[in-house]
Amino acid sequence: MPLPDDTFTIVFRDLSRNKTHRLRRDLDSHALDSLAQTLDVVAIRKARLDMDVTAAPKGWDITGTIGATAVQTCVVTGAPVTTRIDADFLRKLRPMVDPGGTETEMDADTDIEPLGDSFDILGLLAEEIALHLPDFPRADGAAFDGLHVGPPGQKAMTDDDAKPLAGLAALKAKLQGESADDS
16 A cells, blocks of 8 residues: 555555555655754755665665755854755664563664654654754854953953863962972
């Protein structure tokens, strides 16, 4: 049974284990806005997901590619920064409890995730975009020359002033000079 074009949830019991299910989703403006809010970015302009859902021993494998254009705020200037993301992904979904109700031991494969009754496609897309967004986006030419803070009208405190151990070398030299004078 193919998934309707407007759904973002895979219900595994509805899928045949004898074939590969190919899915493509291009997000509409409502889903893009929701995704941008989830990721706490200015905007997601485009997002596409191409994936194959294939039966695997005791579970399912989901492979595919994502494409997205995200807009974030530059950490230096506050200007919008656009990032294009094109990435491949793999999800191996396996049960974490055997049919007898006891927990199973985790496989050494770190790519394995717990298998539930369904899978959230929009959640997958959000995770993959979040993994590929820059942590500290910067506009072209934006340079950070250090933090300078202080009250208006007074000399600003610099990064070097804020280092708690910066003055210890001078203090040590002064104390050594005084002890040399005492002898």
